[in-house]
Amino acid sequence: MTAPVLIWFRHDLRLADHAALHAALAGGGKVLPLFVLDDAAAGEARYGAAGRWWLRQSLAALAESLAARGAPLLLARGRAETIIPALAAAIGAPEVHAGRAIEPWAREQSRRVAEALGDAGGALRLHTTVVLREPHGFGSGSGKPYAVYTPFAKAMLAAGEPEPPLPAPERIPGVEPPAGGETLDSFGLYPVPGEPDWAAAFPAQWQPGEAGAQARLARFFATSMGAYAEARNLPGVEGSSGLSPHHRWGEISPRQVWHAVRGAAQGPGAETFLKEVLWREFAYHLLWHRPEMPERNLRREFDAFPWQRDEALLRAWQRGRTGYPIVDAGMRQLWQLGWMHNRVRMVAASLLVKHLLQPWQAGAAWFWDTLVDADLASNSASWQWVAGCGTDAAPYFRVFNPVLQGEKFDADGAYVRRFVPELAKLPAAFIHKPWEAPEARLAAAGLRLGRDYPRPVVDPAAGRACALAAFAALKQPGATGEAA
Numbered sequence: 466m467t468a469p470v471l472i473w474f475r476h477d478l479r480l481a482d483h484a485a486l487h488a489a490l491a492g493g494g495k496v497l498p499l500f501v502l503d504d505a506a507a508g509e510a511r512y513g514a515a516g517r518w519w520l521r522q523s524l525a526a527l528a529e530s531l532a533a534r535g536a537p538l539l540l541a542r543g544r545a546e547t548i549i550p551a552l553a554a555a556i557g558a559p560e561v562h563a564g565r566a567i568e569p570w571a572r573e574q575s576r577r578v579a580e581a582l583g584d585a586g587g588a589l590r591l592h593t594t595v596v597l598r599e600p601h602g603f604g605s606g607s608g609k610p611y612a613v614y615t616p617f618a619k620a621m622l623a624a625g626e627p628e629p630p631l632p633a634p635e636r637i638p639g640v641e642p643p644a645g646g647e648t649l650d651s652f653g654l655y656p657v658p659g660e661p662d663w664a665a666a667f668p669a670q671w672q673p674g675e676a677g678a679q680a681r682l683a684r685f686f687a688t689s690m691g692a693y694a695e696a697r698n699l700p701g702v703e704g705s706s707g708l709s710p711h712h713r714w715g716e717i718s719p720r721q722v723w724h725a726v727r728g729a730a731q732g733p734g735a736e737t738f739l740k741e742v743l744w745r746e747f748a749y750h751l752l753w754h755r756p757e758m759p760e761r762n763l764r765r766e767f768d769a770f771p772w773q774r775d776e777a778l779l780r781a782w783q784r785g786r787t788g789y790p791i792v793d794a795g796m797r798q799l800w801q802l803g804w805m806h807n808r809v810r811m812v813a814a815s816l817l818v819k820h821l822l823q824p825w826q827a828g829a830a831w832f833w834d835t836l837v838d839a840d841l842a843s844n845s846a847s848w849q850w851v852a853g854c855g856t857d858a859a860p861y862f863r864v865f866n867p868v869l870q871g872e873k874f875d876a877d878g879a880y881v882r883r884f885v886p887e888l889a890k891l892p893a894a895f896i897h898k899p900w901e902a903p904e905a906r907l908a909a910a911g912l913r914l915g916r917d918y919p920r921p922v923v924d925p926a927a928g929r930a931c932a933l934a935a936f937a938a939l940k941q942p943g944a945t946g947e948a949a
């Protein structure tokens with residue numbers, strides 16, 4: 466009789482295009498699907514609150530799909546290197562199959578699990594499940610990893626089409642799970658009984674799980690892909706895919722997305738979209754090669770940057786009360802829906818690190834806790850990009866002007882009106898700079914600045930000057946350009 470196999474789900478909570486599941490089934494034996502919640506291994510990178518909300522729903526969807534195919538999902542909590550070898554021994558499984566994780570803590574976890582299994586005569590087999598191509602071995606002609614996006618993306622495209630995705634198995638012969646598993650309730654993810662329901666608006670916005678990912682992709686093809694190249698920058702319309710949380714939890718693989726886009730359409734929308742998918746891939750490769758990225762400046766000269774920590778400023782930013790409407794709309798969208806539009810993420814992050822001189826790690830930590838797509842690679846790479854300290858970063862002197870950004874990308878103010886309702890009655894001419902509106906206009910809109918809506922926490926011009934002065938303190942030969 467063929468030995469049973471353990472399949473360990475990690476950040477790849479799906480059945481289709483799952484190379485580890487595929488390999489586990491290939492031998493013809495029964496399988497035990499497992500998910501381990503190992504907060505101690507993740508340490509500082511333990512899933513944030515919004516991520517935990519998503520994880521709970523996603524695990525529920527995965528468990529349902531697995532059970533329907535014959536193999537119930539076992540939930541366990543604790544150290545993976547203790548739990549996995551014990552379970553493998555209990556069901557007589559010599560092999561454990563899993564996706565190869567990219568996060569530094571999860572790589573260390575893989576190492577410890579492999580070692581513990583090896584000591585017991587077993588083996589951990591890792592497969593590609595979260596990236597298009599594995600980062601190890603993918604480098605420039607000289608063998609060095611890419612530090613800059615454009616040559617990286619070119620090389621990815623030149624390497625040919627990614628492998629076609631694997632189908633979802635129709636049946637999964639399951640091992641009777643050993644007694645004593647956890648339940649989703651005992652995981653204590655979210656909602657926590659008795660706590661305020663900050664995620665009340667999430668269910669109407671999101672459908673976590675593999676079916677939700679496919680539905681989101683289909684909706685994107687039907688509604689937004691044609692105009693994606695332009696509309697992706699407009700926060701007031703549904704111009705982008707909204708796939709990021711599905712990507713982050715691996716409910717859809719980048720190979721599935723890639724081939725679906727290739728099959729669905731050609732044209733500028735499709736090409737631009739695939740370039741964004743490559744930004745995610747780039748972030749994953751960077752994190753693999755630079756595991757210090759979530760904490761440390763990749764450009765070490767930024768270690769001397771004169772941040773001016775200020776809890777009150779940080780809190781105003783977190784709560785969407787900076788007095789800059791486009792930023793406040795973004796921060797409130799984040800709080801309400803667990804997601805923020807990419808353009809606004811850039812503007813909000815820029816305001817925090819440049820105008821307000823708060824360390825990028827403080828912003829990244831807030832995003833980590835509040836984004837349903839909180840992703841160690843994309844989040845830290847993007848924050849370092851905005852702050853100017855990444856390997857492929859916007860130069861520090863490029864300071865986003867929150868007023869011009871709002872006027873350019875939310876010209877009629879629809880986005881601000883939706884998320885900052887106290888400004889809803891202001892005419893478009895003032896919606897991104899209410900402090901310039903004449904008193905009569907403000908009164909007609911039912912608004913008193915400083916009472917109903919804050920004045921800017923920092924003067925726009927002074928904020929920019931401060932940022933440039935701080936940059937000059939790094940003694941870099943600076944330029945003086947301003948990003949519109």
Ligand code: FAD
Nearest residue numbers: 705706707708709741742744745807810839840843844847
């Ligand atoms: P689409 O425009 O539809 O793009 C398709 C897919 O490409 C996305 O689902 C995403 O997986 C990927 N993608 C798009 N833009 C980027 C990008 N700039 N970097 C990496 N991948 C990208 N993205 C996350 O997934 N998790 C994060 O924690 C995260 N933190 C960010 C923090 C900051 C400060 C900034 C500026 C950006 C961050 N991003 C993060 C990137 C980007 O904002 C989101 O991926 C995007 O807004 C998701 O929306 P979408 O799925 O509609 O994107």
